[in-house]
Amino acid sequence: DAKTTQxxxxxxxxxxxxxxxxxxxxxxxNEYVYWYRQIHSQGPQYIIHGLxxxxxxxxxxxxxxxxxxxxxxxLPHATLxxxxxxxxxxxxxxxxxxGKLTFGQGTILTxxx
Amino acid sequence: xxxxAQSPRYKIIEKRQSVAFWCNPISGHAxxxxxxxxxxxxxxxxxxxQNNGVVDDSQLPKDRFSAERxxxxxxxxxxxxxxxxxxxxxxxxxxxxxxxxFGPGTRLTVL
Numbered sequence: 001d002a003k004t005t006q007x008x009x010x011x012x013x014x015x016x017x018x019x020x021x022x023x024x025x026x027x028x029x030n031e032y033v034y035w036y037r038q039i040h041s042q043g044p045q046y047i048i049h050g051l052x053x054x055x056x057x058x059x060x061x062x063x064x065x066x067x068x069x070x071x072x073x074x075l076p077h078a079t080l081x082x083x084x085x086x087x088x089x090x091x092x093x094x095x096x097x098x099g100k101l102t103f104g105q106g107t108i109l110t111x112x113x
Numbered sequence: 114x115x116x117x118a119q120s121p122r123y124k125i126i127e128k129r130q131s132v133a134f135w136c137n138p139i140s141g142h143a144x145x146x147x148x149x150x151x152x153x154x155x156x157x158x159x160x161x162x163q164n165n166g167v168v169d170d171s172q173l174p175k176d177r178f179s180a181e182r183x184x185x186x187x188x189x190x191x192x193x194x195x196x197x198x199x200x201x202x203x204x205x206x207x208x209x210x211x212x213x214x215f216g217p218g219t220r221l222t223v224l
Binding site: 032034042043044045046049085087098099100101102103104105106 | 117144154155156157158161169204206208211212213214215216217218
């Protein structure tokens with residue numbers, strides 16, 4: 001699986017958009033970009049994933065650059081409950097590694113009142 | 114839809130004792146994973162099951178860790194004997210198609 005690089009920490013004001021970047025310059029053509037988050041003392045929670053196109057769901061939007069070497073997770077109106085560690089993961093879409101997640105250190109997002 | 118269930122939520126043991134964790138995946142999910150998460154780090158995969166067969170156990174310390182999923186549903190992870198460095202949160206996840214869903218984890222403290 002391709003290695004991903006994320007900033008160790010970010011801050012965001014409540015009500016503003018939180019934009020979390022992720023670099024995955026060695027991503028291969030059949031690797032999806034997944035985002036999970038982990039709130040303190042809970043298991044990781046799935047947010048969104050995509051291959052090439054931008055994706056949006058009720059939680060967030062995922063913007064993937066055309067060359068697929070980086071992506072941005074957007075939380076449109078951050079709340080205090082969005083304070084968590086956010087993980088960006090490149091995961092193989094096929095073969096024996098299908099669905100396998102390799103977690104890095106993630107980005108600690110702190111939402112301030 | 115019920116999520117992934119794990120028990121116990123917390124466990125404190127002394128080193129050299131044994132301990133077991135239980136996981137009930139989301140109904141119908143054929144793939145089940147066990148992860149170890151040490152404080153301050155991301156989860157690390159220990160073992161992956163597809164139904165009742167092991168797909169990947171390359172990161173499982175097999176001298177002390179074992180896991181089974183006999184009927185392809187529930188799974189048990191065991192540590193025997195435990196070491197101080199086994200103190201961590203043990204997470205279970207299950208997958209039907211392309212997304213893993215995680216349980217709340219079991220926090221193990223080895224004294």
